[in-house]
Amino acid sequence: MGNEKRQLTPLTYELPDPSQFLALDSEEETLDAQLLVQGFEAFNQATQKLQDYYRGIEQKVDELNSELARKNRELEQNLLEKDRVKSHLNNIFESSALGIVVIDLQGEILSVNQKALRLLDKMAEEVRGLRLNEVLGERVLPLKLTPEFMQSLQQGQEQEMTLRGGAGLSRQLRLHLSLMKSDQNEWLGLIVNIQDITDLRKLEEEAERKNRFTGMGQMAASIAHEIRNPLGSIELFTSLLRKEVQSDSSQQLVHHISSAVQSMNHIISNLLEYTKPRPVARDVIDLHKFLRENLSFFEQLVEYNDVEMRSDFLATNTKIRGEAELLKQVFHNILINAIQAMVEEGExxxxxxxxxxxxxxxxxxxxxxxxxxxxxxMSLLQVSIEDTGTGMSQEVRKRIFDPFFSTKERGTGLGLAIVHNIIESHGAIIDVESEVDQGTCFTLLFPVAHDDEEIPVDEPTSTLPKERVHY
Known part of the structure; x- marks a missing residue:
């Protein structure tokens, strides 16, 4: 009908003047005239009633139109509010610091937020419609979401897993599974919150390592000094004995004694290097120039072992602060270990x-x-040293920076422990990722040196384990 009002045109008729019927010839004609007048009056009355009804209907239509317009405005407002709430919830969903994956009752992924996609290193189109087990590469959900399993999630459920990546890299993930329910408390599916706890686990490992060796360094240093004194005497008497004995067999025995003393002295020197506090220089070092100069020393060694060395210098900010001689020791240890990890040829x-x-x-x-x-x-300079060697188990990986731990038959177990302390004293961090038969990747992260940065006052940086809690 629309909002336009239709004007009602009166349908009344003008009644004739009764006096004009007086001239009628007969009484019968007069009666007919009166009836006609009465008919006109009845018609006019009926017309008036219809007009009143029409006005009433028109008023009702106006009221209904006003109500409809009000309802339309409310509906539009509700739709706008729902869109706003939907947008707000979607922003929360996408901006969450946790990865969120929504799964239906068939176990298939319905939606996934940006954080989860970054953790999984996937695109939304790649995972939507797949099962979570397929995406994670590990069975974290049963093949069928049975009522018994769903019931077990009433209070939520947590589990941890390792997500394998390329180049031996992996992430430690914590998954929290909870039910998704309707307003009527019906099961609609699952919500899986994914948290990357890789750095947290590394912090815990470092804290555990430091706590485990608190005081050990001091004790080892004390023992080393006590051993070194009699070793000096043994070496002195061995040199005197070498002058006294004449036979070749005796000279060979003396040589064995001297070699054993030198080997023990080398171990003690490494032990003292690990335990003694010393200041670290804050020289500005161009790491690309430093690496090019020092990698040249390994050319003959890698060729002799049929190993190919490749370098990709992709960094643009290459300056760090540190002590070149100590950093030489770091890269020498890591590269020697990488070469020794090659069974035959490698890279x-x-x-x-x-x-x-x-x-x-x-x-x-x-x-x-x-x-x-x-x-x-922070702006960091990352150095990755990746080999295609034999790799190591997770149990070995967790202990390679522990002093006196070695997988080599004649190893002292101090090489990588010293590397770890040198890196730490440079304000840097070192990580390692490895799998058996998949190679090993050492990752070093150095703070980039800036001209206007605050340079800490040089104080002796103790290499002893520290009682420091990071979390």
């Missing part, structure tokens, strides 16, 4: 790149960097 790839991080757990690991420099994130 070592050294890569540098710049990375920015504002990850709180990652920043907490740079304990030697002033808080002012890591409060709002």
């Amino acid at each position: 070592i790839r050294l890569t540098t790149r710049n990375v920015l991080t504002d990850n709180r757990k990652m920043l907490e690991r740079f304990t030697h960097v002033p808080l002012s420099q890591r409060r709002h994130g």
Whole structure:
């Protein structure tokens, strides 16, 4: 009908003047005239009633139109509010610091937020409609979501897993499974919250390592000094004995004694290197120039062992602060271990790149960097040394930086422990990823040196384990 009002045109008729009927000839004609007048009056009355009804209907239509317009406005407002709420909830969903995966009752992925996609290193189109087990590469859900399994999730359920990536890299993930229900408390599916706890686990490993060896370094240093004194006497008497004996067999025995003393002295020197506190220089080093100069020393060694070495210098900010001689020791140890890990031929790839991080757990690991420099994130120079050697088990990987732990028959177990302490004293961090028969990747992260940065006062940086809690 629309909102336009239709005007009612009166349907009344003008009644004739009764006096004009007086001239009628007969009484019968007069009666007919009166009836006609009465008919006109009845018609006019009926017309008036219809007009009144029409006005009433028109008023009702106006009221209904007003009500309909009000309802339309309310509906539009509700739709706008629902869109706003939907947009708000979607922003929360996408901005969550946790990865969120929504799964239906058939176990298939309905939706996944951006954080989860980054953790899984996938695109939304790649995972939607797949089962979670397929995406994670590990069985975290049963093949069928039975009522018994769903019932077990009433209070939620947590589990941890390792997500394998390329180049031997992996992430430690914590999954929290909870039910998704309707307003009528009916099961609609599952919500899986995914948290990357890789850095947290590394912090825990470092804290455990430091706590495990608190005081051990002091004790070892004390024992080393006590052993070194009689070793000096043995070496002195051995040199005197070498002058006294004449036979070749006796000279050979003396040589064995001297070699054993030198081997023990080398072990003690490494032990003291590990335990003694010493200041670290804050020289500005161009790491690309440093690496090119020092990698040349390994050319003959890698050729002799039929190993190919490749380098990809991708970083643009290449300056760090540190002591070149100590850093030589770091790269020498890591590269020697990589070469020795090759059974026959193999490849070592050294890569540098710049990375920015504002990850709180990652920043907490740079304990030697002033808080002012890591409060709002850090610019880092990453060096990765990856080999195609035999790799190592997770049990071995967790212990390779422990002093006196070695998988080599004649190893002292101090080489990588010293490397770890040198890196730590430079305000840097070192990680390792490895799998058996898949090779090993050492990753070093150095703070980039800036001209206007705050340089800490040089104090002896103890290499002894520290009682520091990171979390």
